[in-house]
Amino acid sequence: EETPIPELGVETPQPEELRVELNPISGERPLTAITYRIFQERDLIRTFSIEPHKLLSYLFALEDSYQQVPYHNKLHGADVCQSMHVLLNSSGIKDVFNEFEILAAIFAAVVHDVHHSGLTNPFLIKTKNDLAILYNNESVLENHHVAVAFKLLQADERNIFSNLSAEQMETLRKRVVDMVLATDMAKHKTLLADFQNLLEAKKMSGNDYLTLESYDDRILVLKNLIHCADLSNMTKPLDTYSKWIDRLMVEFWKQGDAERDLGLDISPMCVRSPTTKDKHQIGFINSFVHPLWETWGSLVYPDANTILETLAQNREWHEASL
Ligand SMILES: CC(=O)CCCOc1nc(Oc2ccc3c(c2)CO[B-]3(O)O)c(Cl)cc1C#N
Numbered sequence: 099e100e101t102p103i104p105e106l107g108v109e110t111p112q113p114e115e116l117r118v119e120l121n122p123i124s125g126e127r128p129l130t131a132i133t134y135r136i137f138q139e140r141d142l143i144r145t146f147s148i149e150p151h152k153l154l155s156y157l158f159a160l161e162d163s164y165q166q167v168p169y170h171n172k173l174h175g176a177d178v179c180q181s182m183h184v185l186l187n188s189s190g191i192k193d194v195f196n197e198f199e200i201l202a203a204i205f206a207a208v209v210h211d212v213h214h215s216g217l218t219n220p221f222l223i224k225t226k227n228d229l230a231i232l233y234n235n236e237s238v239l240e241n242h243h244v245a246v247a248f249k250l251l252q253a254d255e256r257n258i259f260s261n262l263s264a265e266q267m268e269t270l271r272k273r274v275v276d277m278v279l280a281t282d283m284a285k286h287k288t289l290l291a292d293f294q295n296l297l298e299a300k301k302m303s304g305n306d307y308l309t310l311e312s313y314d315d316r317i318l319v320l321k322n323l324i325h326c327a328d329l330s331n332m333t334k335p336l337d338t339y340s341k342w343i344d345r346l347m348v349e350f351w352k353q354g355d356a357e358r359d360l361g362l363d364i365s366p367m368c369v370r371s372p373t374t375k376d377k378h379q380i381g382f383i384n385s386f387v388h389p390l391w392e393t394w395g396s397l398v399y400p401d402a403n404t405i406l407e408t409l410a411q412n413r414e415w416h417e418a419s420l
């Protein structure tokens with residue numbers, strides 16, 4: 099029978115250092131505030147005849163569908179959306195994507211982890227959680243996030259895409275599904291290899307400007323873009339980055355506690371010990387994050403140089419703590 103997801107919800111007291119003072123502007127609704135502003139700034143509301151009250155209703159419902167877990171909560175959704183917004187302005191790609199692709203990318207970023215339970219795919223799979231059964235162990239969380247995002251659109255008062263044609267909606271939906279599913283870490287190696295092959299081929303063609311014709315080439319760059327935005331914590335200044343790590347570790351350690359209580363092997367990153375924290379972070383940065391950002395940096399050179407410097411400094415900070 100199904101093993102219940104151990105409650106990681108509101109009743110778990112947030113350790114003091116995780117308590118954040120609410121921003122006087124965005125107050126309780128950082129995700130709605132940031133996303134609405136970005137839609138305005140990119141003129142998406144006018145371009146796609148989005149009814150403002152529907153956009154607010156959708157964003158309120160989306161924000162409330164993010165679980166109150168230490169890391170994968172509405173702040174992470176807001177953060178990845180804002181990071182996507184900035185990355186889309188990188189010199190190397192600024193004029194590459196059209197407004198439909200930008201709408202899809204911003205939307206995919208803000209919905210990409212909605213209803214995340216604070217547990218990993220391997221945990222949901224080994225505990226035979228309903229979601230793992232429903233999605234046959236395949237990108238379980240990511241399938242759930244994008245399904246919830248589109249489920250919320252079904253209410254007419256929340257359907258922000260009601261003025262798109264059926265064909266436009268079909269393509270938007272495909273792009274959003276493709277991007278959110280690409281945030282599954284299990285797909286990282288293939289995604290990055292394909293991205294590197296594409297850039298190599300483009301470099302061979304000599305033209306210094308990235309020209310992308312096919313849907314597959316264009317969506318490949320967008321998949322890597324949302325993956326970068328999702329793994330952008332360590333490209334931020336240390337005082338911000340360290341706050342994200344603290345949240346992530348609390349979430350990982352809670353899963354470790356649940357694994358122990360269920361008599362399961364404790365996932366390496368979920369072992370409650372500050373020393374392994376740095377070891378795992380360095381391992382994750384070296385194996386996944388740095389190669390990805392190096393590749394991104396080569397695409398938007400020299401736009402990402404500051405990012406790469408910050409990434410190196412944050413890695414040194416971890417190494418100094420070993
Ligand atoms: C402070 C950080 O370093 C943030 C990056 C997350 O840190 C890790 N993330 C990992 O995998 C996922 C990366 C992205 C996501 C998820 C899992 C589930 O939702 B998501 O889309 O946010 C793995 Cl395998 C290890 C670490 C480590 N350390």
Ligand SMILES: [Mg+2]
Nearest residue numbers: 210211239281
């Ligand atoms: Mg995710």
Ligand SMILES: [Zn+2]
Nearest residue numbers: 174178211328
């Ligand atoms: Zn995420």
